[in-house]
Amino acid sequence: MTTGPVRRSAVLVAVGLLGALLPSGPAAAVPRTPVTAPHSPGPATTATTVTLVTGDKVTVTDLGHGKKAVTVQRPKGATGAVRTQRSAGEISVVPDEALPYLRAGTLDRRLFDVSGLIRQGLTDARAAATPLIVTYGRSARAAPPAGTEQTRSLPSLRGAAVEAGKGRTFWRSSPTATASTRCGWTAG
Known part of the structure; x- marks a missing residue:
């Protein structure tokens, strides 16, 4: 074991390195704040709600x-699930309970075109009702189905x-439940 000048030199070198690496003076007493890039908020989010004819x-x-x-x-x-479809930037949402009526052709698929409803201003914030042709x-x-108000008679279509x-x-009034009633879309 060495206890002479070699060990003393090694201790002095270590202390010297430590002193060189640690800040001294008044700057050493100031707490450091991490440097971060200026905070830029993410893109603003906009939420739009549409109520479908199914509620x-x-x-x-x-x-x-x-x-x-x-x-x-x-x-x-409500029963069943909902199917959300995105295609070419367009969004449609179809509840399972509407599928039989869509397949039978008694309900218009555009009633579930959420992107189209938003474009036409039929959002909950802008429209209290959804215009339809029955x-x-x-x-x-x-006769107008329950939950609707007739705005115009359409005798040539035998509808309103x-x-x-x-x-x-x-x-719930199920105007589409009978094969002799059809529910479609009108552009307001």
């Missing part, structure tokens, strides 16, 4: 850079232009 509330949130988040709030009494077959009674409230009353 489902669909909220589309623009996240910026072409990205959108879609959430669906199901109404009380047509009746020969055996159906020509109606406005469906944003709740689920219209859907």
